[in-house]
Amino acid sequence: MAFSNPYISSGGPLVQSITQFRKSFPSIVDATTLKKLGLAPNNESYLINILKFLKLIDDEGKRTDLASKIFVLHKDEDFQNAFSEAVKKSYSELFELHKEDAWSLDDEALITYFRQSDQSTEIVGKRQAVTFKALAGLSGKREMSTPRSSTPSKTTKKETKKQTKPAKTPGENSKAEKPAPPDVKFSNNRESAFGLTVRVEINLPADGSQATYDRIFMSIKENLIDAYKA
Numbered sequence: 001m002a003f004s005n006p007y008i009s010s011g012g013p014l015v016q017s018i019t020q021f022r023k024s025f026p027s028i029v030d031a032t033t034l035k036k037l038g039l040a041p042n043n044e045s046y047l048i049n050i051l052k053f054l055k056l057i058d059d060e061g062k063r064t065d066l067a068s069k070i071f072v073l074h075k076d077e078d079f080q081n082a083f084s085e086a087v088k089k090s091y092s093e094l095f096e097l098h099k100e101d102a103w104s105l106d107d108e109a110l111i112t113y114f115r116q117s118d119q120s121t122e123i124v125g126k127r128q129a130v131t132f133k134a135l136a137g138l139s140g141k142r143e144m145s146t147p148r149s150s151t152p153s154k155t156t157k158k159e160t161k162k163q164t165k166p167a168k169t170p171g172e173n174s175k176a177e178k179p180a181p182p183d184v185k186f187s188n189n190r191e192s193a194f195g196l197t198v199r200v201e202i203n204l205p206a207d208g209s210q211a212t213y214d215r216i217f218m219s220i221k222e223n224l225i226d227a228y229k230a
Contacts, residue, residue: 003118005091006049007127011134011144013040017047018138022079025071030061050131054090076140084139091132093117103141 008014017039026033029051031044040047051057056067066086073079088095094113095102105113110129114120120128137144202216 003120003124003128005114005118005128005132006046006053007124007131008040008043008046008050008134009127009130011130011137013043013047014050014131014134015138015144016040018083021067021071025063025067027063028061029057029063033061050135054086054135056086080138080140084141087135087139094132103136103139 017034020037020039026037029048031048034040034044034047048057048061052059055064056070058064070079070082070086073082091102097113098105107126107129110132111122111125114128114132115122115125118124118128133142134144136142202220
């Protein structure tokens with residue numbers, strides 16, 4: 001079914017194509033030309049219908065005099081003014097109904113208009129609205145959304161450094177502080193009128209060797225335990 005108002009799946013390819021044509025408008029615009037330029041892939045026929053609707057190319061795809069006049073305008077303001085006139089003439093019925101407010105109609109109003117005009121489906125009506133909004137943006141009449149880039153945006157990730165514990169050296173466990181020995185009670189077998197309880201607290205050096213510990217306990221035995229028993 002042919003529709004009086006053209007459409008394309010999204011505004012990005014249309015904006016990209018018009019931007020490219022401002023640099024150089026081909027003498028003939030057909031599917032082959034668009035493929036060579038890498039414009040509107042898989043949407044070539046839809047873009048051609050839009051260009052024909054705007055009277056920028058004829059039925060054979062040849063560039064019209066109107067296109068030649070508009071697309072040689074270098075200043076953005078001059079181009080937008082001329083391009084908006086071409087859009088306005090092509091959508092004459094829409095502008096007869098809404099006048100200059102047609103440029104800023106919301107999606108609901110545009111979809112309603114296009115569906116009623118062409119008896120189109122909801123999907124086609126939405127795409128017709130998207131097409132008009134893109135053309136309005138190119139005319140400088142409304143904010144033009146920037147096509148999304150296919151390259152994923154880069155995000156900065158903070159690298160977390162793993163905290164590694166130093167490897168234990170041999171004998172490190174032996175250097176750990178040892179608990180104080182329990183209270184030592186010495187009782188004399190000889191008859192005595194009293195008993196003696198001695199509590200010995202030892203602070204071992206953290207950097208001592210096994211030989212150092214042995215000498216400490218040997219000294220305790222000789223000077224405390226054996227001497228008392230004698």
